[in-house]
Amino acid sequence: MAEKKEYFRWVESTYVNPEMDWRKADIISAGIDVGSVSSQMVVLCDGQIYAYSNTRSGSSSPKSAQNAMDLCLKEIPGLTYDNINYLIGTGYGRVNIPFAHKAITEISCHALGANYMYGPSVRTVLDMGGQDCKTIRIDEKGKCLTFLMNDKCAAGTGRGMEVFAEMLKVPVTEIGDMSLDIDEEPEAVSSTCVVFAKSEATGLLKSGWSKNMVLAAYCKAMATRILELLDRIEVEKDFAITGGIAKNKGIVKRIEKLIGVEALIPKYDTQIAGALGAAMFANAIYKKQNKNKSAA
């Protein structure tokens, strides 16, 4: 029997820095980001990225967190939960991570994570996640100054993309490139609501549109929807994007065109930004606690 291909699936991944040895670190801090679509764990050694995992979330937050941690630690010989000095949970499921020492919102974590990933010049962060989008203005230290969230609909989110991928039978990781491989930019689909966009897309295909054109129209609509969040927060350079949809070049390019500002090029997996920020907070909090202890 032929294996049923699941177009919404993207590959889970892990990373370990081969040039670092966790045994030499003073502080090992970690962050776990449990989102509705994906979960990540990041491990820092003395504030530097050492390892991370990127996994698909399940329906249970504690299980998703455990799963992300298992996958990450599996790659690091000898390192267990007990070696971690401080662990912070973030994301949608942050209050349901039983082994976390503290929970911090994904807003604060993405702000700090973006500061690490892109450098202190970043002032505006756009996070396009699994189920929501947010824009954050930050300072040179990665502190959140103000933010806006759109968690009322799936427009421009991973969930929306997965729905489209499945419907058009296109691997979700290829949507962006395909949407750019067209002769002429089409009009955006009229509705940004995923429910209506689906039926509109079916109609377009029937009337002879190619898959790439339909994807282009959808990406354009998503970018327009996200534009509102960006306009309202007032984009100040440098501008950086985090979250899974940052990997969708089709949306990124169209956003850049709409706001007339280019996003910084990521050097890390953009999906780890939340967990990274959480790990950085963990590092700072543990440091402060220890300083107090030694002072006492």
Next chain:
Amino acid sequence: MAEMLKTMEEIRKVNASFPLTEPARKWKEQGKKIVGWICINIPEEIIHAAGMMPFRLTGGDEEISLDLANEYLFGGGTCSFSRTILELQLRGDYGFLDCIAAATPCEGVIRLAEVGSHYHNIPTLPLLDTPRKFNDLAYDFYQGEIVEFKQNLENFFGITITDEAIADSIKLYNKTRRELKKLHDLMKSDTPPLTGTEMLEVLNAAVRMPREDFNILLEKLLKEIKSTGRALPAQPRIMISGALLNTPSFIKSVESLGVNVVVDDFCNGSRYWWEQVEEGDLWKALAKRYLLPKCSCPRINPPDNRTEWLSQIGKDFRLDGIIALTMRCCAPYILNLPMWKTRLEDEGVTVLDLDIEYGGGFSGQIRTRIEAFVEMLSLEVAI
């Protein structure tokens, strides 16, 4: 964890049954009358001088289904406060009121009063016309309206309300204002004696029981605070701003994140008791007191006095942040918020603009935003 104040337990008892509180029930058992009022432009003293108990119409400490109200007061533009009140009226919960007094502060309240009067059984007095300005013209006009309000009350109940009785009631209500101001000033401390939750419970009780008895409770509370020296730990100091808020559980959820809610600008909060009724001609004095230019309802023009007042509060209370609870469809609040938000932000106060429904709880989306806001105030980012 600070100890429970004994007086707070008594106050909780008052709020325990809603909306017919125990004091209100006892009042009615004695054959006495209760006049419900909506909006702080209704001079309570006049109701009190008539020998009746003024009782403010509010929602309870929870969000309720508004299916019934939505049939009569369409939700597209009508705020959830108006619809909550109508819902409770239609359900019969406010059946113990002998009549309702409403003013004309905004379209929400006006249409609530008018539409409601056609569908629930509680008689509604003619509306008290409330100016949007506070110049001499407005005060003169408003004074005339207050006199008419008294006459309407007299006609409805077939009684006479004397100036002497009103003067006595003013003294009683002024006492409340003085004492509440004392309580408010104590919250300026780094280690305030009350939580914002407790403060709201006190304010809720004030308008749901006979004023004489409330003043006694209030005095007791102040004495107990003094004698116990109660002081809560110093935490980031925030104000909750909004049209009105009657849900202590909401403030409790906010404070559980590690902040002290030290002040508010609700119409059932500081705007309710700020300023006394002055000496002199009592009608002029009532008009002047009930149309406050300083801590005015967001509906008033021009908006400058309110901005100055909020800025001063920011300084007096050394606020770290303000949560602006923007009730959906509350046009006066929405159109007034931009006028002071930037100013307070420029003065170093972080402002969170949050969409809520009246009576709404601490749902996931609201929780995340408020948590992020608190993190902005308290989380150090030093790496």
Next chain:
Amino acid sequence: MKLRKIENIDTTMFEQGIPIMAQLRDHHSTTKAETMFYDLTIKLCNEVMSAVKGGRPFVTNVMSFPTEIYWAMDIAGIEYDFIAGMFSLYMGNKDEIFTAAKSIGIRPEICSAQRAPIGWFAKGWFPKPNAIVNTSLCQCDNCAQNANIMGALYDVPVFCITRPYLFWTQKGLDFMIEEMKAAIEFLEKTTGQKMDYDKLTEATRLTKKQMEISVEIHNLIKTARPNPVKSGTGFLIHFIRMMFAGRQEGVDYCQAFLDEMKERVASGKGYTPEEKYRLVSCYTFPPGMHGLLDWMETQGATLVAEPMYHYYNEAEVAKIDPLKPIEALARIFYTEPYHGFYGPYEVFSDMIINDSIQSGVDGAVNFFNTNCRMCGAVSRLIKDQLREKAGISTLTVDVDVMENSAAVEEELKKKLEQFFLVLDNAKNKRKVA
């Protein structure tokens, strides 16, 4: 976005709206009333741009401000909610202005008509006035407050004329007289112009004339069969009356409107091939949905009674005395039927019910503006009372006042079709009975 002074004001977008009005006039008008409407709108926009470019005083106002004052003080003026709404409806920039408004915190649940001008100011597209005047329109919260934001954006002074909730009383009238005086004082200070009271007398005389003609129009609507006014076009004369109050052009327009009606009456033909459903429109029909109105006419349905625009009280009009011009301004403010709709329920419910009965309508449509805190709120009550006191059914639909999409038009057609069946049934029942 913080509320900061807009440094860059660029009126290009505003100026681009003017030829679009001309296009509408040339391609869309089917009646003289409509053609003249666009012509006069263009004229006013040109007056504004001429003043702005020539450094002469220009003031902008919300609906119901007594524009006779502009004429008597030689100030160029235009109603900001009208022009921002008209332009954005046809220029395709609704999304942009609403996003701009949202970025300073003005959410979508605020009435579009009063949100649009905020957007125009936030984008720096609106020509810079010397001052802004708004009114509480009796009790419209949006009208009473949006100018504060716009004034802050452009750093210009703002004055609000407030009106008591209960008018038709001496106390209310006295209050309004003082408000008018204060408004004049404010404008003298902010524009440097002086009020010419002779001109003001003349202006109020002309407004009174406009209202007298409007009474005639209303009488003709009530009595003529079939409907001599193109369905749902009351808003045309309403806006011209608002913006050309006190001016001869306003009088000429009202007269032309009436004359066109009389021609129709003389011809014996209405605008619908066969008038089957005479309807009363409880509130503002969305002006962008003329396609829907055209379709309704093919179905034999016409909006005959529009009390908001036509229901003038003849006795009150007679009381307007131009020789007491300020009092006249206050009376005009009260007599305008549109303003009555933002006051006590009893006042406008009487207008709707009486107009329905007097105009002999078969049913009512209440296409209320989605986010209107006034008309939406009372729609159930109006429906119940129209049934009880006028014996007619009401179709209640909420439509955004700036809606003009084909998709919504289709939805509304379906609802209207069903409603026509209801009216058919009611007619048949009456025949049988």
